Amino acid sequence: MIPIDAFKTTAENQWCPGCPNFGIQTALKRALSALDLAPHQVCLVSGIGQAAKTPHYIAANVFNGLHGRSIPAAIGIHIANPALKTIVTSGDGCIYGEGGNHLLHAFRRNPDITVIVHDNQIYALTKGQGSPTTRRGETTRMQFDGVAIDPSQMLATAIVHDCTFVARGYAGDLEGLSALLQRAIAHRGLSLVDIIQPCITWGNHPVEWYKERAIPIPDDHDPTHRNQAIALALEAPDAFPIGVLYEKPARETFGAVYRQQTAGKPLFELQALDPGIVRKRLAALRIDATPSFREPYKGAQ
């Protein structure tokens, strides 16, 4: 087993003392260690936010890019080198808000990556504005009269798109969360883990409020039953069912579809395209190469 200390970094931690992000960080390190994944076998990908700083604090390959753009970067990394375990660590604002479109289409593509969302129901880094998961009616530093619309339902949306591993964890349950992350990372195909992570500085509720609502999924829940899983996902905002909501064997992954076109080779093993072919393809896109575009629209005459 890889020792937990192998994931230690010297980066100065910028999180507030006592932030539940520390719990997620530890649970993730434990999961990687238990799966016997060494730092060089893992790539952590993030955008911008408090959650997005996680890759700074775990020794591994890292891509920390633009706000909302972790998914396209992660898919690119995975396609280039599928041998790496590619794991996105994002905030609710970054991935459900500005990056929501990318996530939605990732559900359709099904790349073999894991997406971990530190869901604190707030934009924490920018000091407490409402995020896509802030509840209707809650006041924030920006929504003085309360958020006027209902929160997004990304777990239900993921299940509707047949994302084959959809789970929710709680940052305060180190053991349960580490076990959940192990399952998610080991799953083949896109796995989504939304983690309830109270923000103790800008959040609307004390930690106790989240703890009371983080209730284990009943034993009689059948995670292979799509409609049952959707119903469970929609139970929030009154409760946070913790555990695996939906799981079934992965359908065809994006990487496998891609490699059908490359004789099974990952992107990094392919030769660069001949510059002559690239020039020819670009030339074909020029507007003067397609005269029909320049013909006046007949109906307008």
Ligand SMILES: Cc1ncc(C[n+]2csc(CCOP(=O)(O)OP(=O)(O)O)c2C)c(N)n1
């Ligand atoms: C393109 C772009 N849009 C907006 C921002 C400003 N911004 C940075 S972090 C952030 C919100 C982060 O919220 P979340 O993803 O929930 O992470 P948290 O800080 O709560 O962990 C925003 C809006 C930015 N840096 N770049």
Ligand code: SF4
């Ligand atoms: S602002 Fe909130 S999410 Fe950010 S480090 Fe502090 S407690 Fe954690």
Ligand SMILES: [Mg+2]
């Ligand atoms: Mg947030």
